[in-house]
Amino acid sequence: MRYLLAPVSRPIACIGIDLAGLPHRETGVAILRDGRLDHLSSAGGDDEILASVVQAGADATVAINAPLTLPRGRCCLDDDCPCRHDPGTRSRALERELLRMKVPALATALIKVLARRGYHLAATLRATGCAPLEVYPFATLRLLDLPASGKRTQLGRRRIHNALQPLVPGLDHPAASEHQLDAVVCALTAHLWHVGHTRTVGEADEGLMVIPAPGALGALCPSPPAFAEALPRPRRVAEDRVPYDSGAGSGAGSGDSGEAVGGHIAT
Numbered sequence: 001m002r003y004l005l006a007p008v009s010r011p012i013a014c015i016g017i018d019l020a021g022l023p024h025r026e027t028g029v030a031i032l033r034d035g036r037l038d039h040l041s042s043a044g045g046d047d048e049i050l051a052s053v054v055q056a057g058a059d060a061t062v063a064i065n066a067p068l069t070l071p072r073g074r075c076c077l078d079d080d081c082p083c084r085h086d087p088g089t090r091s092r093a094l095e096r097e098l099l100r101m102k103v104p105a106l107a108t109a110l111i112k113v114l115a116r117r118g119y120h121l122a123a124t125l126r127a128t129g130c131a132p133l134e135v136y137p138f139a140t141l142r143l144l145d146l147p148a149s150g151k152r153t154q155l156g157r158r159r160i161h162n163a164l165q166p167l168v169p170g171l172d173h174p175a176a177s178e179h180q181l182d183a184v185v186c187a188l189t190a191h192l193w194h195v196g197h198t199r200t201v202g203e204a205d206e207g208l209m210v211i212p213a214p215g216a217l218g219a220l221c222p223s224p225p226a227f228a229e230a231l232p233r234p235r236r237v238a239e240d241r242v243p244y245d246s247g248a249g250s251g252a253g254s255g256d257s258g259e260a261v262g263g264h265i266a267t
């Protein structure tokens with residue numbers, strides 16, 4: 001009888017989606033299988049994104065970098081709807097919690113174009129039986145103590161790419177776009193979730209975000225010495241700390257919005 005209980009060996013598939021606010025902008029897509037990068041591409045419209053989810057497989061965990069729920073009490077994100085009240089209906093608890101952790105995040109209502117797309121994409125996925133995870137690559141990188149800034153420049157992307165390489169076998173894409181790199185981090189976060197090294201911020205009846213748990217880096221990377229050499233630490237400290245400290249106390253939606261939303265400034 002024992003043999004009947006042996007687990008079926010099936011690869012863990014995770015697809016990361018760095019969602020753009022608008023279909024004509026680049027959405028990054030990355031698929032990890034058992035933690036190894038299997039696919040890296042870009043998508044445009046929702047049909048292309050959903051095709052990538054199908055490609056990842058029916059069992060795949062979907063992780064999306066975008067708000068997937070509305071702030072409590074809101075029926076929409078329209079400025080002229082009675083559901084809007086100030087203060088208190090711009091952000092979700094998860095965004096306020098991130099700010100308290102010194103991880104800047106824009107309030108949902110301030111990135112409404114992206115949030116509307118994320119909300120509808122999540123609804124479409126849920127209708128197919130898939131429960132997408134909301135993730136935030138910037139938070140994942142910060143909480144894993146990896147370089148998180150400067151991804152608008154080739155040098156910055158290279159630093160993030162090189163720091164991710166020991167954690168994501170198969171990642172050898174030095175020319176990857178910032179959205180593709182963010183998609184890799186989304187998928188990595190989903191993989192961490194699978195292996196039990198994440199926690200959530202936010203409130204269950206409003207919306208949760210999955211972030212790495214303390215110690216997640218050690219679980220991913222059992223050989224810290226080699227990993228430490230891959231990180232250009234001196235520059236990272238100088239670039240990361242100053243701007244975030246200065247913006248951390250000024251409330252949801254302010255601070256380093258450009259980096260915080262990974263280029264998804266909704267306009």
Ligand SMILES: [Zn+2]
Nearest residue numbers: 075076081083
């Ligand atoms: Zn409304």
